[in-house]
Amino acid sequence: MSKLTGIAAAPGYAIGPVFIMSEEKLVTERKSLTVYEAQGEVSRFTDRVEEAIVQLRELKEQTRLKIGEEQAEIFETHILVLHDEEFVGRIKELIQEQLINAEAALQDVTDELVMIFESMDDPYLKERAADFRDVSKRVLGLLLGAKQKSISDFDQPVVLIAGDLTPSDTAQLDRDRVAGFATNIGGRTSHSAIMARSMEIPAVVGLKDVTSQLSDQDFVILDGFTGTLIVNPSEEQIAEYQEKKQKYEVHKEQMKKYLHAPSVTSDGHKVEIVSNIGNPGDALGANRNGAEGIGLFRTEFLYMGRADFPTEEEQFKAYKEVAETFKEGSPIVIRTLDIGGDKELDYLDLPNEMNPFLGYRAIRLCLDQKEMFKTQLRAILRASAYGNVKMMYPMIATVQELRAANAILAEVKQDLDARQIPYNSAMEVGIMIEIPAAVLISDQLAKEVDFFSIGTNDLVQYTMAADRMNEKVSHLTQPMNPSILRLIKMTIDNAHKEGKWAGMCGEMAGSLIAIPILLGLGLDEFSMSAGSVLPARMLMSNLKIEDAKKIANEALNMQSAADIEAHVIKSLPAVAEMI
Template sequence: MILKGIAAAPGYAIGPVFVMKDNQVKVERKTLSAPEAKAEVVRFSEIVNQAIEQVKEIQEQAREKMGDEQAEIFESHILVLHDDEFVGRTKEVILEKNINAEAALAEVTEELVAFFEGMDNEYMNERAADFRDLNKRLHGLLTGAKQASLSDFEEPVVLITDDLTPSDSAQLDRDRVAGFATNIGGRTSHSAIMARSMEIPAVVGLKDVTEQLHDGDIVILDGTTGDLIVHPSDEQIAAYRVKKENFAKRKAEFHKYMNAASTTVDGHTVELVANIGNPGDAHNAHKNGAEGIGLFRTEFLYMGRPNFPTEEEQFEAYKEVAETFGKDHPIVIRTLDIGGDKELDYLELPKEMNPFLGYRAIRLCLDETDMFKTQLRAILRASAFGNVKIMYPMIATIVELRAANAILAEVKAELDTAGIAYNKNLEVGIMIEIPAAVLVSDQLAKEADFFSIGTNDLVQYTMAADRMNEKVSHLTQPMNPSVLRLIRMVIENAHREGKWVGMCGEMAGNLVAIPLLLGLGLDEFSMSASSVLPARVLMSKISLADAKEIAAKALDMQTADEIQQFVQDSFPVIEELL
């Protein structure tokens, strides 16, 4: 039997399973008198302080096992434990409803989990795991329940569970947990991120795997494809042992390319950089061989909090990323891209019939100028500490680019007057994600310093197919001939003006797409940190001349499937790296 899930961390595990079910504790609701409710708030405050100390201890464990960047996850937990949105709200519910802390905590957690899971954004969906984790910890302290240990297995096991909280993940023993599989989760869940950091194979999103397996069942976990093979045959076990050996050899080869240039066999060099959402991601990208940051999604600094981040908070975040890579490596910071599937509670935006085509990104920032200026000031100040670049999202017309640059000029003048340092030669570019921008990219290239193609949105706008809608997901085709022709137009128009072009959509890290993009002339490829080394290895094994020839032929083909198969047949090395 083969169970299909989501490949969360590459690698293979073979062995017996240990099933850890998430036993839902029934929360007893008790009615209190007003004086008792006040005393309950005091009790809850003491428990929160204990939880903070526990989280700090786990943070140190994570730092020892996985490094500073993964330990940062627990910094956010500590912040939440100081935050009115979670702890403060729980205290309010205790007093408002005169109920016990356990019941109030469960109520507030349920509200927050429902809020984050209801968002059409995978990253924000996974924030729900933070609140589940903290709820579990606080509930355990309130009731005196003993926490289970995940490091006491007598032999290496494949751990099967509903989900692994960040705290659970940090306590995993790599020598005793060969891999893990969960009912829920996605590639951006904390458990998946930590699994990749600890190099533990993982498959998530298996729905009911805890109900299908029993302790001692033998499985093969394929963290590369997302397969979980239950009761494998001797032949399957033998085949996967070979795969496991080859995977180890491939990892060793990847490591050789950690500090190498991203150069083809005929000497053409491009930049391989990373997409990030916070400073911790930058450390991980640096550790994975990225040459810089091609997309800093700054909206995540604004989300999951009760108010706007201050200029100083933003400055420190941007500065940390710049200093992680140093002055010789690019740091492309995208200005606030809120709206569409990303909302802020404290920014009351009108409800829209189609938010993806509505009041979002640069359209919002050009109205909310105080908010925009605060961010621009922070970015400019950080530019004194590294090779920082500014990128505007969702540009459709040259009027928007000019309006944004006019506001930027005002901010520069204010910094000059105040004598605050910044890079006066900082590059300012735009994301190309709207077909209208592609069609006038010859004009935009005269005024923008660079382009970065956002294929996630460009594909859905070109194909008129919502990428969140399963019914039309088959139309989300980055290698559709129409999309490739738009990409070619952007690159040609930019190069004609002597400007460079990057790509920060998922397509940039797709090994099958890379030869096409290389052949079309793309200068910079921005991708998830884990994709950098495989992409660099691929670059080192193909030539620009061959890539150009394949790209030219592909543009005359009629379907995405035809193009994909043609590229894979033309470059057999892709199959070895997938």
């Protein structure tokens, strides 16, 4: 028996024999062409792209019927990639400029885009590299005449082991035959992980070299909660996990009753549970999972993987689509462009910086690139006519930055008024609290905004002076550290003194062990991944606000994150049972 540890990608337990998915390598040969041959090669490439689009439309419809609308939208994203002249057009240009075959040009462009996305720190954007790989693999297979391999023909439920699973692979999994899957690479925000959670297939990713460590003769237990894979377990372990699996099935049925329930504690304290999204397709999943709206719409996706800025109309349609996904009155909080740091745009000539996370990014960039900023503000304002749209600026450090942003917003409103374009003139405007400097002047900032949204991912990083992607200092990424809790309390208290609400859109908001503390500190809105909504609501329904306040006050005077977490578990049986 041995135990392998990776990343918990989709909850649940899988027990069964191993099926190792062979990696079919599509070898691309680089060929030199004449000018005349290059013209024909462009036509050949265009034909294969059209074939791929037909395949994706069929797969989208199969996925819609088999899994749901949200997951089917992933293939709409792939179709859009193949309609995008900035991707397809670049490949055609490469064929003609370098006089090379379509396979080589496709590989070159794909490698370039994958490298750009994989170099990003933002997990959501980082995982978008898989979309380009999937689309490219499909077109390459058609160019080479390779047969698309199906992975759904198994004789019994197995635990699938693979180097990676593309969204196309995942969509074709038969839930009756695949008990779970484990991969060498991947993260929680990859589309395959998102689809696994939606299809309720337990999954562990990021196991590094699991494909080489196992054979088809092995038997495993996959734990999608802890991210572990137990290889050739004992009879006692199998019995233990079969019991865990049965209890989890009962637990899932119990959670369904919270789908349309209010987010309220057992003694009647009401909060708002909303979701973080990265594109309009994600909003469908958030709605399906019972989110009361959107607490963070990351708008960067509209700007990535293209050769120029998105138009006002493109942005307006995306924001409007999200607003119309939810029932009337549901809050939709859109964050203005947070580019820079790990998120670069080829067409925006950003300077090379020693430390880009402390540099020219987010609101600092937008205030400097005024016309780009105005385009986005116009699109957001126009979308506000179609729902309860709110807007927030990222990375505010000073009152002057806030005022400068609002001055540009006022200019845009005047422009819309002059053109008699409808928008909500009373649209709420808030800021992200993610820099300690903003916390320390939150009493001043609260007088000039409608709300705060605490971005704990960066707040923790900046407060602890520890890059969360650096393994050497990752132990300092402690959202439950007393220093972080005190900053959160100060932010919430200063918002409430001015009659404003305070939310949180960092990962901490969906943490079951953190929720009681955040409730006790007075947080009004919790924004989290779609899959965290029902567990959070269920936990809250078993808590009393007075108990939460007591525990939060005690936590503020403790000396370590570990002490605080242990105190929460010891004091609240409801938390201990769920984590």
